[in-house]
Amino acid sequence: MAAWYLPIPDSESEPFWNAAAEGRLVYQHCRSCGNDYHYPRARCPHCWSDQVEWRDASGRGTVYTYSVVRQNPMPPFRERVPYAVGIVELEEGPRMMSALVEARPEDIRIGLPVEVVFEREGGDDGMVVPRFRPAR
Amino acid sequence: MDRRCAVVGVAESEFGTVPNKTAFQLQVDAATAALEDSGLQRDDIDGLFSCGGPMMYPLELGEYLGISPRYIDSTQVGGSTWELFVQHAVAALQVGQIEVALLVYGSTAKSDLKRGVRFGDMPPAGRGPGQFENVHGPTLISKYAMAAMRHMHEFGTTSEQLARVSVDTRYNASLNPLATYRDLITVEDVLDSRMIADPLHLLDCCIRSDGGGAVILTTEERARSCRKRPVWVLGTAGAQSHLSMSQWPDFTDLVARRSAAEALAKAGVGINDIDVFELYDSFTITVLLTLEALGLCGRGESGAFVSDGKLRVGGSLPTNTDGGGLSCNQPGMRGLFLLIEAARQLRGEAGERQVQPRPELALCNGTGGYLSSCGTVVLGVD
Known part of the structure; x- marks a missing residue:
C-alpha cells in the first residue's frame, strides 16, 4: 500500500502526474474563457466550459508566500523538519503548493524566483512530484 | 427579517481536559444545561444542527440523544459552521419549519491526542485536491x-x-x-x-481542549416565555x-x-x-x-x-x-x-x-x- 501522503491520481489528475513522471510540468488552459488554471479539472472553474487543454509550463515562477514547518508529527515529514513549504506562482499565472527544496529554509523569501525540479517520493512504489528550488 | 428569532439557551459542558467522558456525553451535558437555561423542554426540540463526526453523523447523534428531529443540518465547513447553523436555523424558524433549534457540539480532541487515537496535524489523505498539497x-x-x-x-x-x-x-x-x-x-x-x-x-x-457546548434558538413568541432575556438574532x-x-x-x-x-x-x-x-x-x-x-x-x-x-x-x-x-x-x-x-x-x-x-x-x-x-x-x- 502506498504511503498515506502520496497523491492518489484520478481520471482528472492522471495526465498531470504522468507528465511529472516524464519530467514535464503541466497546467490547464480554457479555450472558451482563456483562463489558465491548476489544479486539473475537467471543466474550467472560471466558466464551466469543457473546452480545456493541457499546456506545458516553463517551470519558472516566484514564491507568493511560504512557511517553515518546524513541527510535524507525521512521517516522513517529522524527519525533515525544519523545511519550507509555500505557494509558487507560475510564470503563466496559476499557483501551486510546493515544498521549497535545495535551499536552506532561511534563504527562502517571498518573491524569490524559483524553478521546477522533479523528485521521487515514496521510493520505488512512489510517485514523481514537481517541486521548486531557487532559480539558478 | 420578518419573524424575529432569539438565542434563549446557552451552555458549555465541562471543558479543559476531560478524559472520562465521551464526545457524545459532553454534548448531552451541554444540551441539558442549555435547555435548563432556556426553560424549554427536551420534547420542544425539533431541529438538530451539529457536525464533527463521520458520515450519517446526525443519525448517530440523534439516536444517542434519543430525539427525532424533523429538521436536520450537518453542514461542516470547520469552526465557522456554528455561525452558519444560526443562519440556517433562523431561516427554518422564520418560515415555521421548526419551533426550537438545538445547536450542539462536543469533542475530546485533547484526550484523544493523549490516548493516541488522533494526530494533531492529520491532513486529509491524498485524494481530490489534497493530492496536490499533502505530498509537500x-x-x-x-x-x-x-x-x-x-x-x-x-x-x-x-x-x-x-x-x-x-x-x-x-x-x-x-x-x-x-x-x-x-x-x-x-x-x-x-x-x-x-x-x-x-x-x-x-x-x-x-490551545487544544476537550469540551462541548449547546445553543438553543426559538421564535419570538416562544422566546418571550423563556427564562431569560431573549438575545435576538439581528443578522x-x-x-x-x-x-x-x-x-x-x-x-x-x-x-x-x-x-x-x-x-x-x-x-x-x-x-x-x-x-x-x-x-x-x-x-x-x-x-x-x-x-x-x-x-x-x-x-x-x-x-x-x-x-x-x-x-x-x-x-x-x-x-x-x-x-x-x-x-x-x-x-x-x-x-x-x-x-x-x-x-x-x-x-x-x-x-x-x-x-x-x-x-x-x-x-x-x-x-x-x-x-x-x-x-x-x-x-x-x-
Whole structure:
C-alpha cells in the first residue's frame, strides 16, 4: 500500500502526474474563457466550459508566500523538519503548493524566483512530484 | 427579517481536559444545561444542527440523544459552521419549519491526542485536491502561517503585533474562572515561545481542549416565555472561498469581508455600533485578518490597530472576552463558543469579565478550514 501522503491520481489528475513522471510540468488552459488554471479539472472553474487543454509550463515562477514547518508529527515529514513549504506562482499565472527544496529554509523569501525540479517520493512504489528550488 | 428569532439557551459542558467522558456525553451535558437555561423542554426540540463526526453523523447523534428531529443540518465547513447553523436555523424558524433549534457540539480532541487515537496535524489523505498539497508536507498551522507571512510582507506587520492579540486575549482569560490558561503573558513570552511554523510561535496558536457546548434558538413568541432575556438574532450571513491554499486569491483578505457586510446590513447596524466582538482566534493572524475584513481598520492596518490593548475587556474594542480559543477552550470547531459568550455578555452574566456598560450589540465571526469559510452573526438585546 502506498504511503498515506502520496497523491492518489484520478481520471482528472492522471495526465498531470504522468507528465511529472516524464519530467514535464503541466497546467490547464480554457479555450472558451482563456483562463489558465491548476489544479486539473475537467471543466474550467472560471466558466464551466469543457473546452480545456493541457499546456506545458516553463517551470519558472516566484514564491507568493511560504512557511517553515518546524513541527510535524507525521512521517516522513517529522524527519525533515525544519523545511519550507509555500505557494509558487507560475510564470503563466496559476499557483501551486510546493515544498521549497535545495535551499536552506532561511534563504527562502517571498518573491524569490524559483524553478521546477522533479523528485521521487515514496521510493520505488512512489510517485514523481514537481517541486521548486531557487532559480539558478 | 420578518419573524424575529432569539438565542434563549446557552451552555458549555465541562471543558479543559476531560478524559472520562465521551464526545457524545459532553454534548448531552451541554444540551441539558442549555435547555435548563432556556426553560424549554427536551420534547420542544425539533431541529438538530451539529457536525464533527463521520458520515450519517446526525443519525448517530440523534439516536444517542434519543430525539427525532424533523429538521436536520450537518453542514461542516470547520469552526465557522456554528455561525452558519444560526443562519440556517433562523431561516427554518422564520418560515415555521421548526419551533426550537438545538445547536450542539462536543469533542475530546485533547484526550484523544493523549490516548493516541488522533494526530494533531492529520491532513486529509491524498485524494481530490489534497493530492496536490499533502505530498509537500504542509501542516494546518503552516497554512495559517503562510497568510501571516504574506501579511508581514505586504504591510510590514510584525511578530510583536501578532503577539498582542495573544497577550490581550490572555488578559481576558485571566478574568474568566473557567478559562484553561489564566496567567498573564507578555509580548516577550509569545516571541520566546518556540516557533511552530514561521512566523507563528506556540503562543500564536490556539490551545487544544476537550469540551462541548449547546445553543438553543426559538421564535419570538416562544422566546418571550423563556427564562431569560431573549438575545435576538439581528443578522446572519456566510461565505466561503477556498480549501486548497493554491486556490485562495488573496492571502490577506478573508471572506468575512462579505459575510460581515451582509450580516450588518440585515441587522441594520454599522460595525461601529457593535459593543462586543467574539472573533474566531484559531491563530493570532486569524484575528488580525478578521478585524480588517470587518472594516474596523483598513487593509494592512490591523497590526498597528491592536497595539494599544483595545481588545481587552475595558478596552475600546472588547474582543474574545472569555479568553477565546487562544486561552479559554478550543475543542476543534470553536464557533459555538463565540455565540455562548456573546449571549452571556448581552445578558450581563459574564461576571468579572463583563463588558461595562452592558453591551446591547454583539458580533460573532467564525472562521473555518484554512481561513476558508466565515459566518457572521449579529446579536442584540432590547
